[in-house]
Amino acid sequence: MVHRVLVTKVGLDGHDRGLKVVARCLRDAGFEVIYGGLRQTPEMIAATAAQEDVDAVGLSMHSGGHLALVPAVLQALRARGLNLPVVVGGIIPTRDFDTLRRMGVSRILLPGASAKEVVEAVSEAIAQAREHDGSQDPGHPRPTISYERAGSP
Amino acid sequence: MTGRADWRRAYEAAPLRDHDAVTISGIPLEPAYGAEDDLYPGQWPYTRGPYASMYRSKLWTMRMFAGFGTPEDTNARFKELLCSGGTGLSTAFDLPTLMGRDSDDPLALGEVGKGGVAVDTLADMEDLFSGIDLSKVTTSMTINSPAIALLAMYVAVAEKAGIERRVLGGTIQNDILKEYQAQKEYVFPPRPSMRLVTDVVSFCAAEMPKWHPISISGYHIREAGSTAVQELAFTLANGFAYVEAARAAGMEVDAFAPRLSFFFNAHIDFFEEIAKYRAARRIWARWMKQRYGATNERSMQLRFHTQTAGVSLTAQQPEVNIARVAIEALAAVLGGTQSLHTDAFDEALALPTDKAARIALRTQQVIAHETGVAHVADPLGGAPFVEWLTDEVERQAEALFAELEQLGNGSMLEGVYRGIEENWFQTRIAEASADFERRLNDGRRILVGVNAFTEGDEHEPELLAIEAQTEELQLKRLATVKATRNSDAVSESLAALRSDAADPTVNLFPAVLEAVRAYATVGEIMATLAEVFGTWDERSVV
Structure with missing residues (x-):
């Protein structure tokens, strides 16, 4: 689906360069x-x-x-009863990662994340949120962080 | 005037720095090289540099952009930069200030003092420049939508210190057009915004002869993802639009054009950048003379500031950015820049630490004092590859001007307005950026430490943390100013501003200056103008 x-x-x-790049690469991935x-x-x-009944929210922060x-x-989001996975990308010092995870951020993407990593981060965040929806203890999806481009040319 | 003999006469008339222009092994060097009848630096169309003597007279200004936290925090960083040999100040404002909003605006939440210094009222500006003699330094202020208010504050701070505005030297960015195209820090719609720009230009032409009233900026266009040619062409097109707008407001081209300055990016493609700067000078000189009828040489001499490309820095293996910045800065110097900011290596992660900012400044000092590249102007001029690439970049830029001119039915100003309103610029920039990302993703383009050579990214450098209490401190300061100022004077000055704004023939600078002197906030001044001008939202394109 x-x-x-x-x-x-x-x-x-x-600063919307990153946002537009991410929008395009998600769209290209279907x-x-x-x-x-x-x-x-x-x-x-x-x-x-x-209103748009989305499955995830991506926030670009610089x-x-x-x-x-x-x-x-x-x-x-929670005030509207939306327990959606949120992926944050941009200029985020690593010292803030733990704090953001504890707040409930699903994934963090740093500058240099490849299209593949962006797509994987969003897909996994959605999949994990679904799993948790089915369980007794919703909790927060376990966050992971990726910021190295996978593979060399 | 071309040729060696003419250039030699101009060179000998110029004041020179006291230094030995010899190689490290003692070989004496000429200030420029070429054949007898070649084009030399300082000769129209200035491809080889605006001045005959270039860095033999004066090195570029090492102008390091700084700003964070409260005005006191930034004041301390300014003093540190001046002590370690920086020769000009450059102010970064925080996002709320850039967007014309006060620190206590609900939309300012979380962003007060983060990406720059928070300035709400004249009181903040007084603290920001406390203990710095404004008649001795030149100051650059990176601000656009509320530029008129911040420049008025600077004038008011100087006045209080007994310094007349006619001696103030510096630059206010005040380049609203690229905001709609790239950086997106607009407030009012393009046309009324243009009035604020021309009001500042005309006030400075009359009262502040040493001030640069606009810094026409390609930097942000490039950072938003454009190509080098787009950066060049869109920036110069914006420059032509400002010239046409000022002429339409009744100014003679030579009355303001000598004070226009430019701001370009220094990206990592070394020769393309050098060609870009050389082509920029040539195109500007030709258009100013041939199309706009400038007769003053200074109207035709494009002078520019450069900043190395923030977008080229990587979060991975950040120390490698020191090498990138050095190469980019070298391109800017070989391209003849008048001033330079070098990025700190940790800027893909956070605002720079003192140490990272110092390394960035030291990088410029190595280029200036150790490498010897400042001895000879336009040292690459005449090289077949560099001359070919300069011509090619110029040719491609001219093709973009032709499209814009058509869009504006013969007017560059109308072409630029329509280009903004119809997303002509924004779409082209987004496409260039997406194309670059595709090449990174499929490995056709290598980014060291990111899609190749990725081992060795173990530790993160120590990063600058903005004190959590900055926002709280700034809110207190603002509350104190609001409680102690004369609120009748504030409302009267804002009412006068509103009435001046409604009359398009009035220059708004004097009314803004009055409001600033009464300690009206940036947000109050902008909200007053918005009542008359309205506000702007872009139709998003991806």
Whole structure:
């Protein structure tokens, strides 16, 4: 089945190169991509996610504000009863990985992630979220981090 | 004026630095090389450099972009950069400031002081430049939508220190067009935004003769994923649009064009970058003279700042970025840049630490003082490959100008407006970026440490952490200013600004300056203008 993914930016940052690259590579891999665009508030993102009935949310972060903005998005999603996997990509210092995982982020992608890694991260995040939905203890999907490009040319 | 004899006369009339222009082994060097009747540096169309003496007179300015946290934090970094031999200041503002929003705006959450320094009112600007003699340094401020407000604050800070605005030297980016095309930090729609730009240009032409009122920037276009040719062509097209807008506002081209400056990226493809800078100077000179009727040489001499390509840095094996930055910086110097920022090696991970920023500055100092490349201007000029690539880059840029001109029915200004409104620029940039990613993904293009040579990425360098209390501190500062300022003066100055904004024939700088002096916030000034101008949202394209 075709998965629907919302890719968007939260906060004031307008650097959208990475977001557009990710949108294209997910679309090329057969996902239905909802391009949420720039300067979305957490509430706007949750509303779009609900309205578009997406399977996952991808957030692109370059502003350094991830520790404040990512939990705000997670909270807005939960407030609408959406327990969706959230994948965060961009400039994220590794020291913040644990904090983001504990908050409930499914996957973190750093600059240099290949198209293959992006597609795998989103697919696995969706698959894990589904597994957990079926179990008694939903918890949070176990996060993994990938940022090295797989394989050499 | 061409040829060696003319160049020699111009060179000898120029003031020179006191240094020995010899190789490390003692071979004396000429300031430029070529045949008797060749084109030399300082000769129209300036392909080989805007000046006859280039770095023999003055090395490029080592201008390191800095800004984070509260104004005091950044003030301390400025002083550290000046102490370690930096020769100009360059201010990075945080996202809320760049977007014309105050630190207490709900949308500023999590971003106060993160990617740059937070400035809400004149009080912040006073602290930012505290203890720095503004008549002695030149300052670059990277700000666009609210540029008029931040420049007014800088003028007001100088006034308070008893420095007249006519002696202030520096640059305000104030390049709104590339925001719609690439960086996306717009607030108002393009046309009213253009009025703010031309108001600043005209105010500076009249009152601030040493200030550069726009830095026409290709940097962000390139960072958004464009090719070198697109960076060159879109930037110069924006430059032509500003010239046409200022002329339409009644200014003579030679009254403002000498103060226009440019800002380019230095990416990793060494010769393509050098060709890009050489072609940029030539195209600008030709268009300014032939199309816009400039007669002042300085209107035709393209001068530029360069920053190494943030987008070329990798999060993997970040120390390797020191090598990338050195090669990119060398291309900028061989291309004749007037000032340079070198990126720190840790910038794909976070804002730079003091140490990483210092290594980046030291890289420039090695190029300037050890390599000998500053002795001879345009040292690659005349090489068949470099001359061919310069011509080719120019030819491809001219093809893009022709498309834009057609889009605007003969007007570059209208062509650029329509190009923005119809996503002409945005689509081309996104396609170039996607194409580059495809080549990385299928391995046709190698990125060391990323899709090849990946072993050895074990430890992460120590990264700068922005104090968690920055946001809280800044909110307190803002609350104090709001509680202690004269609120009647604020509302009166904002009312006057609103009424001036409604009359397109009035220059808005004086009203903004009054509001700033009354400690109106950046957000209040921008909201007042938005009542008259409206706001802008892009139709997204992927």
